[in-house]
Amino acid sequence: MAAEPQAEVSAELDRLAGDLPALGIAVSGGSDSVALLHMAHEWARARGVRIEAATVDHRLRPEAAAEAAWVGRMAEGLDLPHAILTWQHEGVEGNVMDAARRARMGLLADWAGDRSLAAIALGHTQDDQAETLLMRLGRGAGLDGLSGMAASREQHGLRWLRPMLGLRRQALRDWLTARGIDWVDDPSNEDDAYGRVRVRQAIAALDLPVEALARSAANLAEARAALAEAAVAAARGAEADRGMLRLPRRVLAASPEIRRRLVVGALRWITGADYPPRGADVARLMATLAAGGQGTLDGVIARVRGETIEFLREPAAAARSGTAGPGRCPGPRGIWVRKKRPGEVLWDRRWRLTGLPEGAVVTAAGEAVLAGRDWRKAGLPRAALASSPAVILGERVILPLLDPSPVGAVPLRGVYEFLAILRAH
Numbered sequence: 188m189a190a191e192p193q194a195e196v197s198a199e200l201d202r203l204a205g206d207l208p209a210l211g212i213a214v215s216g217g218s219d220s221v222a223l224l225h226m227a228h229e230w231a232r233a234r235g236v237r238i239e240a241a242t243v244d245h246r247l248r249p250e251a252a253a254e255a256a257w258v259g260r261m262a263e264g265l266d267l268p269h270a271i272l273t274w275q276h277e278g279v280e281g282n283v284m285d286a287a288r289r290a291r292m293g294l295l296a297d298w299a300g301d302r303s304l305a306a307i308a309l310g311h312t313q314d315d316q317a318e319t320l321l322m323r324l325g326r327g328a329g330l331d332g333l334s335g336m337a338a339s340r341e342q343h344g345l346r347w348l349r350p351m352l353g354l355r356r357q358a359l360r361d362w363l364t365a366r367g368i369d370w371v372d373d374p375s376n377e378d379d380a381y382g383r384v385r386v387r388q389a390i391a392a393l394d395l396p397v398e399a400l401a402r403s404a405a406n407l408a409e410a411r412a413a414l415a416e417a418a419v420a421a422a423r424g425a426e427a428d429r430g431m432l433r434l435p436r437r438v439l440a441a442s443p444e445i446r447r448r449l450v451v452g453a454l455r456w457i458t459g460a461d462y463p464p465r466g467a468d469v470a471r472l473m474a475t476l477a478a479g480g481q482g483t484l485d486g487v488i489a490r491v492r493g494e495t496i497e498f499l500r501e502p503a504a505a506a507r508s509g510t511a512g513p514g515r516c517p518g519p520r521g522i523w524v525r526k527k528r529p530g531e532v533l534w535d536r537r538w539r540l541t542g543l544p545e546g547a548v549v550t551a552a553g554e555a556v557l558a559g560r561d562w563r564k565a566g567l568p569r570a571a572l573a574s575s576p577a578v579i580l581g582e583r584v585i586l587p588l589l590d591p592s593p594v595g596a597v598p599l600r601g602v603y604e605f606l607a608i609l610r611a612h
């Protein structure tokens with residue numbers, strides 16, 4: 188590794204973002220991302236790349252607003268545009284760190300979209316990489332979970348870059364100190380109520396070799412990428428059809444790891460979930476499919492039909508996902524929902540409904556709505572239609588997949604997204 192942090196970050200940015208006209212920098216105000224901001228600024232200036240910075244105020248600590256403003260002044264000093272993105276919520280329940288991370292990614296992704304930035308750079312370091320590996324190990328992760336963070340990753344429709352994964356946190360702090368550049372110390376980084384902080388303390392107390400751990404994480408990431416590519420190759424012949432996915436039955440003859448990836452990928456393609464189902468449940472489903480049967484997991488029906496395996500949303504699960512109308516956003520409070528145009532609704536994490544008139548409500552079609560209709564003309568299995576959206580307009584119920592109407596129903600994911608899921612997980 189190059190000894191000079193600036194040279195190393197510049198080389199990584201060349202490798203990861205050399206082809207981009209503009210780059211976003213996510214700056215919390217902590218030492219790592221403050222160093223990233225200065226180094227990216229230096230890199231961009233020499234290459235004529237436009238860079239902009241953003242800080243998320245999670246509204247979880249009273250000082251956060253002042254810290255975000257402080258980052259803003261620092262960016263101004265570098266002549267860089269800076270935005271403060273505020274997470275609007277009314278208190279957060281459950282895993283606060285996780286909810287904050289998701290909200291942050293969503294806010295940053297929207298900001299990048301608004302500012303025409305195709306990628307955002309993050310300040311994760313070698314220390315973060317080692318900590319992540321140990322945390323995942325502690326949770327009993329398999330090969331998948333064990334790989335560390337990738338230097339470049341596609342999510343929320345843009346690229347997330349981590350050009351500092353080869354650098355130690357202390358080296359960055361030394362670099363900043365030598366230049367008289369200040370940073371903010373977030374007190375939650377010292378709060379051992381958080382698993383990450385406990386892992387960090389254990390690394391220091393046991394004097395664990397951070398660089399070797401980070402290297403292992405990188406090796407595992409490489410192995411995982413190779414598996415992902417093998418799964419993509421095995422998925423040849425996959426078809427997406429209006430919210431339903433068909434895989435060739437022969438995928439059941441693939442090696443267990445590849446087969447598992449394909450099944451988990453298909454489940455996620457339907458549910459839009461961030462986390463995979465439990466390993467034992469997936470194993471059970473795979474055994475059911477191998478026997479030519481039908482199983483349900485995570486609100487998804489998987490069944491063998493002739494030479495294909497069909498994955499479709501379980502109608503009852505679609506109905507449970509609730510109703511949505513224009514101007515209202517489904518999902519628990521505080522959860523980020525991508526911006527929508529008027530008359531548009533994202534429903535069941537699978538469909539984009541467009542052209543909805545005022546007062547329209549979207550829900551799952553269900554069996555009752557299909558009764559008495561010529562559902563066969565949709566060319567989909569009955570269950571797939573029952574879990575498709577229905578639009579209630581006063582007394583009328585429109586099935587966009589069946590009835591000609593000005594309401595459009597566009598599946599959020601096609602085959603391309605299935606392959607992207609296989610590559611990402």
Ligand SMILES: Nc1ncnc2c1ncn2[C@@H]1O[C@H](COP(=O)(O)OP(=O)(O)OP(=O)(O)O)[C@@H](O)[C@H]1O
Pocket residue numbers: 212213214215216217218219220221241242243244245291308309310311315373376
């Ligand atoms: N509030 C925030 N606003 C903008 N970006 C953030 C924010 N929090 C984290 N990030 C981005 O995510 C990266 C990793 O987050 P993490 O929580 O590990 O960092 P941190 O300890 O808050 O700060 P730093 O990494 O800058 O020292 C940061 O380096 C930064 O790029």
